[in-house]
Amino acid sequence: MLFNKSLTNPIKKPLLGLIATAVLGTPLIAHQAQAMTPQERGMEISVEAKQRDIGWTDMATVMTMTLRNKAGQESVREIRLKSLEQEKDGDKSLTVFDQPRDVKGTAFLSFSHIDGADDQWLFLPALKRVKRISSRNKSGPFMGSEFAFEDLTSFEVAKYSYKYQGDESLDGIDSFVVEQYPTDKYSGYTRRVVWLDKAHYRVQKVDFYDRKNSLLKTLSFAQYKQYLGQYWRADRATMTNHQTGKTTVLDYADYRFKVGLKASDFNKNSLKRAR
């Protein structure tokens, strides 16, 4: 689960190799840009963004999610997140709720997959019950927020097809604009338009278009920081729903990488004792 940058996950290494060969195979680099279709160029940018974010191994962070409706009423969720990078599959992640108090101790375990549905379990502390849940519900809101589950799960190159739309300056940042079309029929979107800065291939902004192809939401990232000299993470992500006027702000604190998390930190036992 990424919860932040949209391009965090490693893709299958063989697939990456194939794509790299397909995209970069020609030795005539100078002619390549002209020869590429917008689809190929969109794919190339996405693969590059992905490749720059491989090797972070494991990560822990704390998020504060602030929900705000049109009338200005606020509701706050405090969430801790641990992720484990998988070499040949999507990430494993464990999400624990601290706030609101009535859901304190509720925890969520997810094994995301490049092919097929993710595996997800929910721990309900009052009953001490671990419940396997359907991962089809990706278009639904996460904890009543403006983030859908699919906005928070890790990005896989194979989950979209691409179209490069050109270059644009976004608030003074020289950016690529790439359209992403979800391949999953259960996605709530027809397309996402993504702005990535040219300097570091970091996602700066995403426009989400609903099933009727109307602009639904905009996600903006701010205050990027670099970790381990390589991995960029934003301290703040703001999702604005244009149709309802509601916003959700995600503030990240205490990002830690390579803290020594293991596969055994991501099973049903660890889900039950997650606090």
Place this chain on the structure above:
Amino acid sequence: MKLFKTRIASPLVKVLASALVAAPVTAADDPQISGRIGYEARVFADDGIHAGQSGTGNSSLLVEPELYWQWNNGDDMLVFKTFLRWDEHDSQRSHGDIRELIWTHVADGWELTAGIGKVFWGVTEFQHLADVINQTDAVEDSDGEDKLGQQMISLSLVRDWGIVDLYLLPGFRERTFSGSDGRLRGPLVVDTDNVRYESSAGDKHLDAAVRWSHSLGDYDLGLHGFHGTNRDPVLTRQGNVLVPLYEQMDQLGIDVQATLGDWLWKFESIYRDSSSDSFTAAQGGFEYTLVGIMDSAMDLGLLLEYGWDSRGEDGTTGVQDDLFLGSRLTLNDMQSTELLAGIGQDLDHGGYSVLVEASRRLGNSWKLSLDARVFDSDDSLDPLFAIREDDLVQLTLERYF
């Protein structure tokens, strides 16, 4: 007056107390305190039909504080969770319990726990056949989902081929029952001061259990075995009270869930052998979720389950040939509003029960719940017959801290 019958047990408490004292020796994080405090109002549709029962209104207060402590970089943790309820009319429902007082040590590939704890097994929604470790705190609610803390030492082994949990359960907890002033009981009160056991060890019998569980693709599987004191008592009439007898039993069980897209297929089955009975029971069905109904953020879950018991109408169980239908509406809003409605229909006796559970968060720390229960039966053999006049509406306001 015995206002609070504190149901604690065993020397394990002492062991835990010493662990608690010993804990600060190593570097520990600050203990976290959390919990809830609440007020519950119940209104029954009718006066009680059994002698001594209270009238149509009932107030109750509850508090459930929890202390959590971890040290050794999170590899050791201690949970201490108590529960206390005061009930306006029923002295048996006014009770306290140590829900948890348990130490857990986590190592690579295994986990050891010791103390008083709670364990849930199973996958179905309307009945929990596989869930045998903890005794039911039956005065809390008629759904059987509230449990008393169980003394235990358990070892959990994590392997590639699944998780194996081994349990030693020293000591037994008696089920709670409504007192003479209480509603939701039969014509005869259960005499909880006059309990009998088949084992000469009484409530000190050392029970043992083992469970294997594993996730294989879309399937979550569990197998278990249990040897020890039957959590379900045999109730026999003695004068004008019922006396509970807790027999020894052996149980084997299976629980399976298949998570196939929007469909969750669930199945549980047990075989139980005791001196008075041996039987097989099963509960199975599905939960299907309609995501984003009517172009909204709301989800609607549809549930159907069927429960069967080989003892048929002779058994003491209320579920022997019963069909359950339910729907779960989740608003997915800021206040986490939820509504669950279900009906259980006894296909043999014609009796039915209806359950409605709605809840909504108020602000950041309050929660308001509205529950309703309807019971009906014309057949005196049906366990529902005794509580046919106990239809109720319950409003609960809780503050979480």
